[in-house]
Amino acid sequence: MLQQINVEEKRLEDYRSIIGDSKMEEILALAAPLKGAKVLHVNATAFGGGVSEILYALVPLMRDVGLDAEWQILHGEDEFFNVTKSFHNALQGAEISLTEEAKEIFNRYGRLNAEALEGDYDFVLMHDPQTAAIRHYHGHEGGKHWIWRCHIDTSTPYPEVWNFLQPYLEIYDAGIFTLEQYVYGDLEFPVLALITPTIDPLSPKNRPQTLQESREIIRRFGIDTNRPLLVQVSRFDPWKDPLGVTDAYRMIKVQMPELQLALVGSMASDDPEGWDYYERTIRHAGEDYDVHILHNLHGVGNVEVNAFQNAADVVIQKSTREGFGMVVTEALWKGKPVIGGNVGGIPLQVIDGKTGYLVDNPLMCAERCYHLLQHPEESKAMGQAAQEHVRDNFLITEHLKNYLKLFTKLSAF
């Protein structure tokens, strides 16, 4: 049996004051005919990264509106996660060498996890490449409708890896991507849904904190709250470009010697490269003690991430590839304009000049940060627009609605 993840209860009703009556009614109307439907989500990890963030909120809300929803994680050892991490990089465009050994490992775990998947479901949702082969090895029982959800930017994948995965993907009944341009080549699904990730406004990471509370928390990590602070919260990963953020910080530091930078990252259990890149980030920062490099093992959990985002003068997400960038959503929701890389899902969220700025390189990043640091009133107005943009489009309730719409569509098949 796959490992079951327990989630807390949540009530949709608690979101009414945030999203308003009409959105609430729409969700309840969509959920009514689906009452009792059995839903299974499978992904690779319960900690770290955007997918697990979403499932902690989405699964309980699906239950609250009457669906019988479960979340299980697949079984994997380092050998498997090394392969899937290289696939993840390749799907985002990195050239890798796809060895016979890697294929064998991917297939072996695909079969093993398919055999461990028990039960009968109306909707089985497989998240990301780690799960891709399970449908193939499981055969046609166990799920009426099989859905593969891709959370990464696959607009320019390394073709060898895409071609290897495509036969596993096209046997799903539906595919979900964040953006249409992520569906590469001639891959087709009977049903294609475009759904963006979202955040839970009531989670400890996004619940309102006063500035005073946030400042108290980040002081514990050595931040001087009387001096300006730039923050990027991300896994330690080349695509998140923590080195570029450090370069941008250095450029501003020349004009503003009191500036501090916090690079906050978590170590996901399916991300073996994380530690290597963490070391590189530390080396790049060198002897500058105004650069604070922190991760979950230092005690930076959800409440602390909330505090860093809320207390930052400017939030940066200088990714060079990004599926969506939930950290961007989190910061915008806290009324912070975000300086974001002009890639993947970031431009959906950062509307240049309105909810933040889009940048292509460290120099541009430094210029925009410096501008916002010098113009706090402008920054505040942008932050308000940012929060409304998230309220309209990127809260977990919207996600629930979109899944219910997809289930309704598939039920008609």
Ligand code: UDP
């Ligand atoms: N995250 C976290 N602690 C960290 C770094 C990241 O809790 O130190 C969370 C972050 O708040 C966000 C998720 O991990 O909710 C990252 O999602 P995103 O879509 O930004 O990137 P991914 O890691 O999925 O590529």
